[in-house]
Amino acid sequence: MSEAKAPQPAVGYLRVWDIVGDRKRGIEPLIxxxxxxxxxxxxxxxxxxxxxxxxRITVWKRADIMGLLESVGGEA
Numbered sequence: 766m767s768e769a770k771a772p773q774p775a776v777g778y779l780r781v782w783d784i785v786g787d788r789k790r791g792i793e794p795l796i797x798x799x800x801x802x803x804x805x806x807x808x809x810x811x812x813x814x815x816x817x818x819x820x821r822i823t824v825w826k827r828a829d830i831m832g833l834l835e836s837v838g839g840e841a
Contacts (some may be wrong), residue, residue, distance in 0.1 A: 778824035795830060
């Protein structure tokens with residue numbers, strides 16, 4: 766039996782590990798690519814632009830990531 770996932774809020778921000786996953790934190794990826802591939806895609810304009818909250822904190826708008834997932838049919 767699989768565990769039911771809690772519904773995700775429609776608004777908010779995601780950190781990089783929320784997007785590409787993090788085994789140490791037990792977070793499954795929304796987009797199954799490496800961090801390097803993710804950052805290269807951001808630089809190339811393939812993935813949404815990030816928002817800098819501080820010098821060391823970068824996030825993405827949840828709506829932008831959900832839109833990306835919808836546009837590619839759930840696979841990036």
